[in-house]
Amino acid sequence: MRILAVVILSFCLFSFCQKENQRPNIIYILADDLGYGELGIYGQKIIETPNIDALAKDGMKFTQHYAGAPVCAPSRCVLLTGKHLGHANIRGNDEWNERGDVWSLKAMDENPSLEGQRPMPDSIITVAEILKNAGYKTSLFGKWGLGAPFSESTPNKQGFDYFFGYNCQRQAHTLFPTHLWRNEEKYPLKNKFLDLHQSLDKSLDPNDPKSYASFELTDYAPEVMHREAIRYLEKQQKDEPFFMFYASPLPHVPLQAPAKWVKYYQQKIGPEEPYTGGKSNIYYPNRTPKATYAAMISYLDEQVGDIVKTLKQKGQYENTLIIFTSDNGPSYAGGAKPEFFNSAGPFQEQHGRGKGFVYEGGIRVPMIATWPKTIKKGFESNHISSFYDFMSTIGDLLQIKTPENDGISYLPTLTQKKQKKHDYLYWEFPETGGQQAIRMGKWKAIRTELHKGIVKTQLYDLSKDIREEHDISASFPEIVKTAEITFKENHVQAANKRFRIRSLGDEM
Known part of the structure; x- marks a missing residue:
């Protein structure tokens, strides 16, 4: 059935009337656990996000956009399949525990088949597959979380020509892992092994920076993945449209960030109480948790700026649709302090109302869309939309038929035409x-x-x-x-x- 469906789609995909050189490139940037109120353009007062704010000023800001789910994996499933959580295959974070010790980084390092989450079935057709069959070069940089290595649901088997990043969400609980994945092969990093569930030794002074030395490693995964993404962008040709899914692990804890940004916010925020971990802790201790959390977001903002700069240098910015959003609301775990930053903006962000819950703080997310050739600058939309609208929007954009889904295209909103609304x-x-x-x-x-x-x-x-x-x-x-x-x-x-x-x- 999957082969037949793809053949039918492939036949239809080239029947659209747009000329190939008019089709936009598409970059979908997905932050991880970024709250509605953690961007300057959405009212953030402490954390600085000038590049993302500039995207909004150059395009459109959505005020009533919703994630697919209140946690990572199901939200990604909804985004890529166009089906809401009453119909989606992945409806929660399923770590596929029956395989063995799936929470041990050491066990996963020795046996990669323990990595990853329970896979989506092979019959699923994703947005990436639709775009690939429409002639787009498709890539994923960042976190997958929708199927283990060697399963039927790796990025390369679900429509992505090129993948570089984390296959497994649990692996992403450290931003200094021993490896990433390049397509179907492990890509080693220069990091010593450091297992999860770490707390600061009680014999150490929590206010002494030297007490945290063992948690400071070499290859910072968000930086490694970003360099690869920029290299990939630099190779793209104007006559070959591409779709890049930039699924950043930031600012999902653990609290780990580049030193320059941490120092910046240490000076801006001032003295604070260290986060030393605990019995149920699955992250790492941090001397200045607020400063480090802010640093993670500003580093993500810096990366967005790099993407835009690269597109402009190549003359591809004007015809690239960039969408920036987050997979769910802000987390309260691992030393994150959402109430200090007012992370959910006008909504509630504390445990029970943020990540993991279907109240507004857990599922209302920022969404910014820019496409200079088409979208009017500085427009704000209150259209009520969701992750599961992306599939229909792509179908509308390319004038092709998509698999049955629960979405409604928001392309009319982007182009300021009459918009159909969800009941x-x-x-x-x-x-x-x-x-x-x-x-x-x-x-x-x-x-x-x-x-x-x-x-x-x-x-x-x-x-x-x-x-x-x-x-x-x-x-x-x-x-x-x-x-x-x-x-x-x-x-x-x-x-x-x-x-x-x-x-x-x-x-x-």
């Missing part, structure tokens, strides 16, 4: 107790703790209560009833039992 957006999430959410215009309906049984539906009016502090479900029973019908209509039992929720009628 609702839908999420479900089997982790952190089991959750569902629906956005219907100004209304937001949420269910939590679904693994305990069907629970009361919460209802919020986002036009008056952006922080989702006042449950008004008792006052609007008809809206609640509509939401509950929509919850039921959009849930299809997951093939993977790990993603099933008994209270929704799933077989366990």
Whole structure:
């Protein structure tokens, strides 16, 4: 079925009326755990992001864009397949534990088949495959997280001509790994082995920089991957359109960043309490956690500036569609301090409301689109959109048919034409107790703790209560009833039992 579908798509892909030299290059930049409020253009006051802010001023800023999920892997699955979490194959972070000691970096180093997450099925057709069959050169730099090495779901088997980065999300819990992957082969780095679950030795002074020397290694993966991405861009020809998925691991903890940026924010923020880890810690200690977190974001911003500079030098910036966004809301783990930075902006960011949860702080993300040849400068859009719209947008852009999906193209918004609107957006999430959410215009309906049984539906009016502090479900029973019908209509039992929720009628 997969081969037949690809053949049919390949036949249709070249039937569009745009001339090949008019098709834009596409660069999709995906930050990792970057909050809605962590960019200057979205109101950040401490962390400096001049290059990303410049993108927004040169293009369009979206104020009501949503991630595919509140955590990494399912959000990426939604983005690449166009299916929301009621239909997607990957609905949570599934580490495929039955293979063995999958949380040991040493075990993974000795046996690469322990790396990676449970794979998507081979029958899935991704955006990358669609673009590849349309004549685009496709590449992925950064974090994959949608299938282990040697499985049917590696980047090269899911539509990417070239891959350089992390296959495995757990490996990305250190930014100084012993290796990355170049296509299907390990790419060694000059880093000594340092396992996860590290805390600062109690005999060391947490305020002494020398106490952290053992955690300072050589090859910083975000820098290594970025250099490779820039080299790749420099080789691209104007007559060969390309799609680059730049899936940065920043600013996902652990707190590790280039020294120049750390020093900059140490001076700007001043003295702070060290993060020394703990019993459940899966990251690394850090003497100045706030400064380092800010440094990670400013370094990502610097990398965005490099990408734009390279495109301009090659004369390709004007005809390149760049989309910048984040895979979910801000994290509270590993020494990150989202409340200090007001990381979710107008939304709540603390544990229970940020990453891992379907409240606005966990799924509302920044989204910036620039395409100088087409998008009007400095425009702000309040169009309600989601990751699962990207598939349809690509189909609309290239005038081709895409596989069945849940999205609506936002190309009309980019080109300031009449935009079709969603009746609702839908999420479900089997982790952190089991959750569902629906956005219907100004209304937001949420269910939590679904693994305990069907629970009361919460209802919020986002036009008056952006922080989702006042449950008004008792006052609007008809809206609640509509939401509950929509919850039921959009849930299809997951093939993977790990993603099933008994209270929704799933077989366990």
